[in-house]
Amino acid sequence: MSILEISVEQFYEAARDVCGLEIVAGAKHMQRVIREGAINRPGLALTGFFQHFPKRRVQVIGLAENSYLNSLPPDQRKERLGELFRRRIPCVVLTRNRHALPELLECAAEFNIPILKSPLITNRFINDATLAIENLAAPSIKYQGTMIALRGIGVLMEGAPGIGKSETALALIERGHSLVSDDLTVLRRDSTGAIIGSAGDMTRYHMEIRGLGIIHVPSLFGVASMRREMKLDLVVRLEHFNPEHSYDRTGLVSQTETLLGVEVPAVTIPVAAGRDIAHVIEVAALNQKLKQLGHDAAKELDEKLVQTLTRRVRA
Amino acid sequence: MSQTSPNNDASANRTLTIKNKHGMHARPAALLIKLAGQFKSDITIEKDGTKVSACSIMGLLTLELYHGSEIIICAQGPDANEALDAIADLINRKFDEE
Structure with missing residues (x-):
């Protein structure tokens, strides 16, 4: 994966129309930098497994991730999300316009990381967002x-x-x-x-x-x-x-x-x-x-x- | 070209034989045209009674000049002799092909 430097703001502007992106939280921190041109579903990370975790990518919480988080007791949910956010990820995107869990918003505030949402289903979002990032990164x-x-x-x-x-x-x-x-x-x-x-x-x-x-x-x-x-x-x-x-x-x-x-x-x-x-x-x-x-x-x-x-x- | 020019430009003819193996295909034709274009004289190439301008690529290819074909080159203009010398040299060099 090539190293790049795109701000969350740039990504948001480029993908806003195609992905219907909206800012949920952390509008002040849109200058955070995306350094890898791919989208990650942090399923494994949420279970606590962080080996090879691609922290430089946009992280997506889709239906499966959201259901998994909901299945956890609140204190554990907070702890796992904290682990994820502590790794200075660029931003988190919620697909299918899911409401942000309170623990997610708390983490976003604590670590100064923006939360965005999109009405698209996760796969569709990943395709369109990857293309948007590729175009931004294209020489x-x-x-x-x-x-x-x-x-x-x-x-x-x-x-x-x-x-x-x-x-x-x-x-x-x-x-x-x-x-x-x-x-x-x-x-x-x-x-x-x-x-x-x-x-x-x-x-x-x-x-x-x-x-x-x-x-x-x-x-x-x-x-x-x-x-x-x-x-x-x-x-x-x-x-x-x-x-x-x-x-x-x-x-x-x-x-x-x-x-x-x-x-x-x-x-x-x-x-x-x-x-x-x-x-x-x-x-x-x-x-x-x-x-x-x-x-x-x-x-x-x-x-x-x-x-x-x-x-x-x-x- | 065959008509007399108003000034007293020299007119010269030379008979030459095509020597390169593949004859006058596109690359040699392009070289010949490029060379002929560098002179002020009007230059024509004639084979078996068909005469074409040395600046016409389609004309040159139509002549179907192969190894051993005899052609008459005619130049008319202030630098007619230099033109013929240069073209004869190119043809005798086999268009630098072999």
Whole structure:
């Protein structure tokens, strides 16, 4: 389990909507730190067995734990909970909206540990909360680029300011694709090693078009024109056409861009007057999808050529 | 390309033989295009009466040039001779493949 540092407050904010979290007690102590990205059911600990007890994790008291605690005489219940809280756990979550036992609240006050509750059943809570913690802990960067979801393919356009990223995005939206983020994309690496792009909370759904200013994309183009987040499949580098620069003409040389330690396929597209960049990007994305499915047109044609030309020689 | 240019640019031809084992597949074609693009002259490649621009990858591949194919390279422009020298060198080097 990787070491991390997430405050209970951050966890609460991130999981509040998905898990319906509420603070029951200890609101002043939300700065306590979660150092392991998993959720623990402290069943064994409540029986008094503390070997290998993962004290750095969020502790959940679900139906079984609660029933067990109820089965104990009050003094023993207090003692066992005291043992648990004494280990400086980050916080306790009660699932199924259980009422906190008085002994639990006493311990929370004594050890300055927050108690939260969720209406979810324990398993569901563990799944959603683990995902929330993973997302919080995922390495992330803010990246200068506009991201589009194009028929299930995540495309991040990068290039010098004024090269036309937003205008190209607009053209792609008009062709029925969805905007993920304009100009600044938040990228994070999830636990599977995929790069996920999304917009910053404040600017989500907006874009800036030179000469027009800021526009609200779903108001103009409908809700389908926006997508909250998208896995990144292809980086498209837009650059001013430079006659000195030799652009890849075959597609045999695969380019990549390393983002958060992950190599993402990339293409460089020269922007010149009269080129329909949106259309070129559409094709680049489809071609990338084809490659992911195992068909590399450039490679296949080349193999066919080599075969044919070599056979000609023998003939 | 075949028409006379307004200024007195040199025009030069050279007959060459493809020497690399696998012939003109995508990688050598890309190298040739890259090289041809560095000159100001218009460069064409001709085989069996079919003439294509040395800047067209699909054109070059269509010629189906294999080991032993004879081609005529024609350059027209201020640096026609340098262009032919460079291209002849690339082809004679077998596109650095072998």
